[in-house]
Amino acid sequence: MNAAPHSSADMQRKPVRHVVIAGGGTAGWMAAAALSRTLGKYIDITLVESDDIGTVGVGEATIPTLLTFHRLIDVNEQEFMAASSATFKLGIQFENWRSVGHRYFHSFGTTGRDHWSAGFQHFWLKGRERGLASDYGDYCLELTAAMQNKFAQLPNNGINYAYHIDSTRYAAFLRRFSEGYGLHRVEGMIEHVAMADNGDIQALVLKDGTRIEGDLFIDCTGFRALLIGKALGVAYEDWSDLLLADSAYAVQTESVRQAVPYTRSIAGDACWQWRIPLQHRGGNGIVFASRYMDKDVALKTLMDTIEGEPATEPRLIHFKPGQRTRCWERNCVALGLASGFLEPLESTNIHLIQRGITRLLQAFPEIVNQVEVDEYNMRMREDLEHVRDFVLLHYHVTDRRDTGFWRECAEMNVPFSLRHVIDLFTETGKVYNLTNQLFAENSWIQVMMGQGITPRHRHPSPDLMGDDELSRFLGKIRGGVEQTVSRLPEHMDYIRSYCAMKNP
Ligand SMILES: Cc1cc2nc3c(=O)[nH]c(=O)nc-3n(C[C@H](O)[C@H](O)[C@H](O)COP(=O)(O)OP(=O)(O)OC[C@H]3O[C@@H](n4cnc5c(N)ncnc54)[C@H](O)[C@@H]3O)c2cc1C
Numbered sequence: 109m110n111a112a113p114h115s116s117a118d119m120q121r122k123p124v125r126h127v128v129i130a131g132g133g134t135a136g137w138m139a140a141a142a143l144s145r146t147l148g149k150y151i152d153i154t155l156v157e158s159d160d161i162g163t164v165g166v167g168e169a170t171i172p173t174l175l176t177f178h179r180l181i182d183v184n185e186q187e188f189m190a191a192s193s194a195t196f197k198l199g200i201q202f203e204n205w206r207s208v209g210h211r212y213f214h215s216f217g218t219t220g221r222d223h224w225s226a227g228f229q230h231f232w233l234k235g236r237e238r239g240l241a242s243d244y245g246d247y248c249l250e251l252t253a254a255m256q257n258k259f260a261q262l263p264n265n266g267i268n269y270a271y272h273i274d275s276t277r278y279a280a281f282l283r284r285f286s287e288g289y290g291l292h293r294v295e296g297m298i299e300h301v302a303m304a305d306n307g308d309i310q311a312l313v314l315k316d317g318t319r320i321e322g323d324l325f326i327d328c329t330g331f332r333a334l335l336i337g338k339a340l341g342v343a344y345e346d347w348s349d350l351l352l353a354d355s356a357y358a359v360q361t362e363s364v365r366q367a368v369p370y371t372r373s374i375a376g377d378a379c380w381q382w383r384i385p386l387q388h389r390g391g392n393g394i395v396f397a398s399r400y401m402d403k404d405v406a407l408k409t410l411m412d413t414i415e416g417e418p419a420t421e422p423r424l425i426h427f428k429p430g431q432r433t434r435c436w437e438r439n440c441v442a443l444g445l446a447s448g449f450l451e452p453l454e455s456t457n458i459h460l461i462q463r464g465i466t467r468l469l470q471a472f473p474e475i476v477n478q479v480e481v482d483e484y485n486m487r488m489r490e491d492l493e494h495v496r497d498f499v500l501l502h503y504h505v506t507d508r509r510d511t512g513f514w515r516e517c518a519e520m521n522v523p524f525s526l527r528h529v530i531d532l533f534t535e536t537g538k539v540y541n542l543t544n545q546l547f548a549e550n551s552w553i554q555v556m557m558g559q560g561i562t563p564r565h566r567h568p569s570p571d572l573m574g575d576d577e578l579s580r581f582l583g584k585i586r587g588g589v590e591q592t593v594s595r596l597p598e599h600m601d602y603i604r605s606y607c608a609m610k611n612p
Pocket residue numbers: 130131132133134135136156157158159161162163164165166167168169170275296297298299328329330331332334356358393425427443444445446452455456457458459461
């Protein structure tokens with residue numbers, strides 16, 4: 109990173125008083141909601157979107173960090189869930205990932221109880237060796253509740269959850285929210301991005317000639333990346349040598365059964381399918397590697413296996429996994445698909461939007477300054493590489509060798525950052541988490557064991573326990589989980605009483 113080339117631009121800048129958000133998809137409206145709620149009294153905010161272009165229309169599974177975002181901006185959960193036709197999500201069930209017919213669950217909760225010296229997995233591994241432990245998931249509240257289709261919020265954040273949302277309804281909800289805090293929305297097609305003499309963006313020029321000037325621009329124009337890519341020429345770093353999937357079909361279906369509190373991810377020959385249950389419909393799709401699977405085969409695979417009548421025409425979406433080399437360039441911050449895209453296997457894109465927004469709020473410049481910009485870019489890169497590694501783990505650690513696609517995934521050279529985590533866990537059963545990283549120990553352990561790694565060694569701490577003590581320790585955790593789950597209502601009963609949607 110080199111601050112020098114832009115330092116003269118820094119000196120010509122004015123204080124940030126007017127923020128212009130280009131694009132009104134999930135990224136644009138999340139940015140609008142957060143900025144208007146927190147800084148709306150201090151700055152003017154305008155959002156431009158084009159009804160003719162529309163949004164990508166997918167992005168319906170989230171992770172628990174969305175609760176934090178909503179708390180930050182004071183979103184009422186019941187109103188948000190009713191408006192977005194949302195259901196609760198306790199994790200993801202991965203089917204056919206380790207081998208055809210095998211399934212495991214990545215839950216949002218913690219499994220068991222760690223000792224200060226060693227994580228729970230060491231006690232569980234010892235218990236299994238001695239025939240004292242049942243399935244790893246039996247010690248996790250969220251997983252057990254999900255499998256029994258149960259859910260309720262518990263005191264003291266006693267259950268970790270996220271949501272499935274209707275993305276179009278969510279954007280409409282955030283629009284009402286933002287306009288309530290004074291955000292100004294303009295409908296129109298951005299035709300041209302006008303540049304200032306110092307190389308910054310000066311204004312968006314719409315098709316009807318309207319000119320919208322700003323001090324700071326947020327590019328939320330989706331894959332088009334009109335500002336960060338087209339106007340400012342920031343390169344895109346392509347990760348398709350690691351993440352082979354580059355296309356998707358998405359289709360909505362009528363609901364045919366009660367919504368379960370988890371997402372399903374079902375792997376195929378060179379693809380995987382998602383099933384996302386909402387209150388009023390299902391969200392379905394197939395993500396595939398076009399090098400290994402023809403699009404017609406992908407479409408047939410999807411349509412042959414969906415449950416319920418299709419409610420929309422299937423839509424083909426092409427993408428390139430990767431990220432902008434810099435998400436913040438000059439006076440423009442890119443969020444959402446304009447900044448990069450990691451396939452939705454672990455539902456991380458909305459989280460990354462939110463991460464970009466909170467980092468922007470924390471770094472909110474009085475005057476745009478290159479040092480701050482460099483810091484932002486470094487942190488966002490760390491976030492993205494961490495998520496990339498975690499997604500890649502699912503493909504790389506697998507027993508599947510049945511197609512060329514799976515053989516390439518299993519045999520590829522993965523980045524050292526991921527290789528190290530896999531090797532360390534394989535040898536020692538340990539995972540070390542850096543603060544601020546999205547996926548903590550429990551997530552890595554669930555996925556690494558789920559994908560087939562059994563550690564060769566483990567911590568000696570559990571050896572100090574005799575059979576009785578270890579059995580009591582494990583039994584108490586499992587009993588606690590069973591008791592709590594037995595008292596929970598059915599997931600949809602809870603939704604009906606808590607946040608049923610208003611306009612089915
Ligand atoms: C197949 C697939 C599945 C996904 N699933 C998930 C998931 O389960 N969970 C998750 O977290 N994320 C998921 N994502 C990612 C998620 O959909 C996006 O991160 C999210 O929707 C944000 O999109 P966006 O707002 O950046 O872009 P878009 O929704 O494409 O919005 C772009 C906006 O820019 C506007 N625009 C563009 N050009 C112009 C112009 N010239 N003039 C005016 N306006 C313009 C459009 O009108 C629109 O309002 C998925 C993505 C894909 C492709």
